[in-house]
Each structure stands twice: as structure tokens, then as C-alpha cells.
Amino acid sequence: MHIHLSPNDGVPIYLQIVQQVKYLVASGRLTPNDELPPIRALAERLLVNPNTVGRAYRELEAAGVVVTRRGGGTHVSDAASPLARGERLDVLTKRIDALLAESRQMNFSIDEVLDLIRRRDRAMGSRPGKE
């Protein structure tokens, strides 16, 4: 689990951890049942106060992203969390905003962009999984 803290953006450290774990779950780099590092271990790795990591884990648990099992261990929750789709949309929306900003700057119309997206989707082949 790779977490990168940036001290300069004014976002409290516990919140940076929360957001990045959510991102890792949303983007599929953490999958249900994956175990998060113990609080102490992550605190020593990130060089932050263990209370900060504890607070982040509690927030993630309250948000349904992780569960704390009896006998210890914090795991990515396996029930598809109600937030998961919302979080996934958030991730995607940021990417789309960046794409739109760039395409406007380069004078592509929205139809051209949509057309390009469809072509690229076809080029990648059939979609895996459901829907």
C-alpha cells in the first residue's frame, strides 16, 4: 500500500491517508479482504504520529471502506460499500476534468473528444466483467 504525504497542501495528514486509501480501493489497487498495515507499522513508515494513522483508520471504518476484525487486523471491507461507486465516480470525474481542460486548450470539440474515447475503447478490446 503506497501512501504519499504532501505536507504543503493544507490537508490534514489523517485526511490525506483517508483519501489515498479510498483512492487505492476505488482504483482497484486494494481489493476486498486486503489487509492494511498495522497502525504502528504505517506510522513508522510514513513518519507520522500513530494517533494520526489510528484516526484515519477509524474514519475509513466509519465510511465502510475497511473493517477491523476480531483478533486484530484492518481489512478492506468485502461488502461493496455504498460509497464505492461514489468514490469511483470522484476518481473518474477528476480525470475527465483534466482531459476536458486539455482538449479545450487544444481546440477539440466535445464531439471529437467523445468520438475519440469510443474509438480508444474499441481499440482496447472487449470490456471485462459485468454490465
Place this chain on the structure above:
Amino acid sequence: MNGDAAEKIIEIVGLTRRFGAKRALRDVSLTVPRGSVFGLVGPNGSGKTTLIKHVLGLLRAQTGSVRVFGRDPVRDPAGVLVRVGCLTEENDLPGWMRVDELIRYMRAFYPAWSDAYAEELRQAFALDPAAKVRTLSKGQRARAGLLVALAYRPDLLVLDEPSSGLDPLVRRDILAAIIRTITEDGRTVLFSSHLLEEVERVADHVAMIHQGRIVFDAPLDEIRATHRRLTLQFAEARPRPPELAGALAWEGAGREWTAVCAGQSGGLRAAAEAVGGRIVEEQDLRLDEIFLARAGAVPVASTKE
């Protein structure tokens, strides 16, 4: 013996210290609870080092009292210092000793010294046992100081500007030492620093000292929750910022003025409305921004007009 959460490792009450005519500390009171990482911040010459010297028993309280583990560090230095590890900016290790001699010399003072842990640290820090302390780089000398401060797993680790002038690798080792000290149960850290992003990372409690006085002293979460940047918009352009309760520093012109404010969000909103402004933006602040506003706020209030 119970009630660990409330146990006071350091308790300072009403401490005032004069050096000649200069008052270095004015009526300073603070408590460092067991298991906390207590960050002490403040501009140069604000009194941080003087405060820490009182904790280490190097200065006697002229007025007020200082207790460490419930004892007076001046009257009972052996009872206190045997449980304290310390690293100061001066880091005055005997330069003529070799690293292995330094380790053997220091272990004699501390019954709890662990040879295994000292050796583990020596290897982790890549300290050559045969090197003379004097010939070590500033970074390696700091690591040697850290080794002899940690090898007996002190109940209280005191660091005075430990990172000052050191490269990021050594600073990383120092931060790691702080974190490891508190993840091992019941141990406590007091450290002073100018590097507010480091303080923000590791401290759970922060006190700011300015011109010898405590400006704030609270859990870091509380400090962040009670300071914010507000941008106010007014119907008419105004030549100067309004009088807003809680505003520490202003910036702006015309109809838009931005203030760093102390206080609860709801109260600030009401105060803004009372001076005829509308809050158009509200932001969280980093510790360094709070620090700058606080450090600026004190003298400005007394020198203007």
C-alpha cells in the same frame, strides 16, 4: 499508579526566568502528558531552549516550579536524567573520543542501557566505531548523539532543534526515532523545532512560545480546528481592514479582505456579519501559516499607533 492517560511527565507551573534585565520566560505553565509527542515551536530567541534547559535541570526555576516525573530536576538530577534521553542543537559530545569509547563512556551512566540496541543503532546509522567524534560530519555527529540518547530507551526523549542544519536523511532518522519512541508504550517526547511540517507530522500536542510567553498550547487537531483563513467581501471598498474579533493578520484591499482568524467557525461568521462583511472563502491553515499569523499578531498589536 493507575490513570496513565492523565499522568504528567513534565509539569511546569508559573515559570519566569530573567537573564539580567531580559525576561526570557514569563509565567510559563505547561503539562506534557505521558505518551504524547509534544512539539514546542516559536521564533528564534523566544525562550524554547531556556524552557528545555529547565526541564533538563540545567537552569534553576527563579519563580514557579518545574517537575519531571514528579521530581525537581535541579535537586534530583540523577533521579530525573537517568530516565531522560536528550539531543540538543549544540550536541556537545566529547570530540576526542572514538565512537566506541563514547558508547562505553555513556553506558556507564545508564543502568537501563541496552548493548544490543546500541549496536543495532550504530549499524543502522553506519557509525564507524574507530572514528573520532570530532572527525564526524555534522549529520553523523547528530546520529551519534541520537544513539547515546536512545540506547537506554528513556521514558522521556527531549530534542532541542534536533533537525536544525541537517540533511533530509538525518532528519528522517530523527523523526523515525521519535515515532519509535512513542510506539513503544508509555514513552514521551518533547521536542522543539523550526521545521513546522515536521512538527505537524509527528506532534499530537503543540505549544507556541513567543517573547517568553505561551501563545497557544493545545492538541494539534484543536489548533487546526480553531484557526482558519477567511476572505470577506464588503459592499463598499474600504481603506483598511475591519476590527474583527479573532483576526490575527489581514491582507487585502478594496472590497476583499483576507484574515487569519482564531476562533470557532460559527462565531467568526457572526463576527464577520457584524462588521458588514460576507464570507466568500474559508480555508484550513497549515501550522506554519498559523505560526506566522500568531508571531506577527503579537508585536503588531503593541507597536501600531
